[in-house]
Amino acid sequence: MARVVVDVMLKPEILDPQGKAVQGALPRLGFAGISDVRQGKRFELEVDGELTDERLAEVHEIAEKLLSNPVIEDFSVYVEEFADDEDDEQ
Amino acid sequence: MARVVVDVMLKPEILDPQGKAVQGALPRLGFAGISDVRQGKRFELEVDGELTDERLAEVHEIAEKLLSNPVIEDFSVYVEEFADDEDDEQ
Structure with missing residues (x-):
């Protein structure tokens, strides 16, 4: 078992009103x-x-087809790795 | 100049309907x-x-006060580092 992370960001040339706010x-x-x-977004x-x-490669396909919009992202x-949990404790 | 990334995830015990979808x-x-x-979310x-x-430390404070809700996230x-741009090209 492994944890795979997919980061999805707007392309640099696309305006990001949330970020601007x-x-x-x-x-x-x-x-x-x-x-x-x-x-x-982070998945x-x-x-x-x-x-x-x-x-x-399958995860790559999921990222491309389901998690992102390749036109703007x-x-x-x-x-x-699965054992690591790097979140800061609050 | 440096790029600092803040990842914000729901705590493990909080239901995540978007992820479930x-x-x-x-x-x-x-x-x-x-x-x-x-x-x-990724900032x-x-x-x-x-x-x-x-x-x-200031970015930590921004993450805690503005970018996340410490009750559920x-x-x-x-x-x-600024020079690196690790995004996959589409």
């Missing part, structure tokens, strides 16, 4: 020096069994 | 063997100047 809020909240914010997929090249796929 | 669609589209899908922040520990902050 966050960026606009920062100075009002007292944070300076952030020159750009982009907001995208965590738990893949059963051994993660072969074939399975990884770029995606990247990477493997995050 | 994606997971439910996979078998219908011919993809088997994905046992769970979680959907979250890319361009930080001006040198990325000191102080600036990074976990976040993680990591630095992605």
Whole structure:
């Protein structure tokens, strides 16, 4: 079992109103020096069994066909081993 | 200048209907063997100047106060150097 992460971000040339809204809020909240914010999506997929090249190619296909819109978005796929949980504890 | 990434995911004990919808669609589209899908947010922040520990602490504060809801979400902050652009080209 492995965790595969798919990050989906708007292409650089596409306007990102969500990111701009966050960026606009920062100075009002007292944070300076952030020159750009982009907001995208992160998907965590738990893949059963051994993660072969074939399975990884399948995840690529899922990312392209289901998780992203290739007209306006770029995606990247990477493997995050199952035992690791790198989330910060709150 | 540095790019700092903030990943925001629902805590594991919080139901994720968006992820479940994606997971439910996979078998219908011919993809088997994905046992769970979680959907979250990814923010890319361009930080001006040198990325000191102080600036990074500020990004942590932004992540906690503005980008996530600590009641239901976990976040993680990591630095992605500016020169690198690891997005897959479509």
